[in-house]
Amino acid sequence: MTDPAPFPESPVVPAALEGDAPLQFHCRPGIACWNACCSNIDIALTPVDIVRLKQRLDLPSWQFLKDYTVPYEMEKDGIAGVKLRPVEGGTACRFMRPEGCSVYEDRPTACRYYPVALLSMRKQGEAFDRQSYAVVREDHCLGHREPRRQTIDAYRAEQGVVAYDEAGHGWRQLILKKKSSGPTIGKPSRRSLELFFMTCYDVDRFRSFVASDAFSGMFELPPEELHAALVDDVTLLQFGYRFLRQVLFGEMTIPLREAAVEQRRERVAEQRARVEREAAERLAREDDDGGGYVDV
Numbered sequence: 001m002t003d004p005a006p007f008p009e010s011p012v013v014p015a016a017l018e019g020d021a022p023l024q025f026h027c028r029p030g031i032a033c034w035n036a037c038c039s040n041i042d043i044a045l046t047p048v049d050i051v052r053l054k055q056r057l058d059l060p061s062w063q064f065l066k067d068y069t070v071p072y073e074m075e076k077d078g079i080a081g082v083k084l085r086p087v088e089g090g091t092a093c094r095f096m097r098p099e100g101c102s103v104y105e106d107r108p109t110a111c112r113y114y115p116v117a118l119l120s121m122r123k124q125g126e127a128f129d130r131q132s133y134a135v136v137r138e139d140h141c142l143g144h145r146e147p148r149r150q151t152i153d154a155y156r157a158e159q160g161v162v163a164y165d166e167a168g169h170g171w172r173q174l175i176l177k178k179k180s181s182g183p184t185i186g187k188p189s190r191r192s193l194e195l196f197f198m199t200c201y202d203v204d205r206f207r208s209f210v211a212s213d214a215f216s217g218m219f220e221l222p223p224e225e226l227h228a229a230l231v232d233d234v235t236l237l238q239f240g241y242r243f244l245r246q247v248l249f250g251e252m253t254i255p256l257r258e259a260a261v262e263q264r265r266e267r268v269a270e271q272r273a274r275v276e277r278e279a280a281e282r283l284a285r286e287d288d289d290g291g292g293y294v295d296v
């Protein structure tokens with residue numbers, strides 16, 4: 001029996017599964033489809049994936065981004081994501097070797113999860129996200145015909161995704177919050193989008209920013225907290241998510257210096273005045289045009 005698919009071409013089996021659902025799957029060297037999955041890639045990277053890969057390749061984050069990734073839009077006019085760039089003029093992963101993945105210990109979350117997909121959802125107005133899983137069945141992947149069975153949770157543990165999921169949770173929450181907040185947050189400014197990109201993906205550039213006088217002139221972070229963030233990429237990412245929640249959504253958890261508080265007050269007052277001015281001008285224009293009323 002073939003599994004019903006949500007769309008005719010989609011390999012995703014349409015079911016939101018819990019972690020204790022059974023999974024029959026085994027990928028092993030010697031299987032006839034060896035490397036088929038890595039020959040045609042479409043792999044979105046999480047911030048932790050980038051940290052692990054740039055550390056492995058001993059590259060600063062900006063160099064890794066330039067050489068190994070392509071940006072993409074997660075939603076129209078919204079925040080950006082980053083995908084692994086395939087080989088020049090082809091579709092295969094640059095880390096694929098005849099014997100398998102050359103960065104296996106640091107392979108991205110999506111590669112670890114395959115053929116399971118993580119589904120994170122948040123309903124509008126909810127403060128937490130729900131996690132479930134789907135199974136991807138692609139014709140070329142023969143791992144589904146192998147006899148090995150275990151739960152999805154056991155598979156996640158075996159593939160080492162649990163730590164990756166924990167480290168990426170703050171990032172997924174930011175994305176879900178942005179997507180579910182809709183018009184209350186509105187279209188982010190270009191500056192906010194750049195800040196999101198730097199903080200989540202270009203961690204070494206973000207480190208330079210956090211270490212700068214401009215940052216310490218604005219934020220009052222305890223020295224030990226600042227030090228912990230500056231010496232460890234994953235700790236810095238976690239701090240970055242907190243920083244973005246403050247900048248993008250006004251969740252004030254990083255104390256501002258007095259002068260910065262004053263500046264922020266002035267900026268908010270200016271923004272409010274600008275919005276009111278634009279609304280008044282719009283109304284005046286509508287009045288000039290007849291205001292949309294029909295004389296009877």
Ligand code: SF4
Binds near residue numbers: 037
């Ligand atoms: S990173 Fe490794 S596992 Fe992932 S697509 Fe590339 S070669 Fe395959």
Ligand code: SF4
Binds near residue numbers: 035036037114140142
């Ligand atoms: S079994 Fe699936 S995941 Fe493993 S090598 Fe084959 S196509 Fe790739």
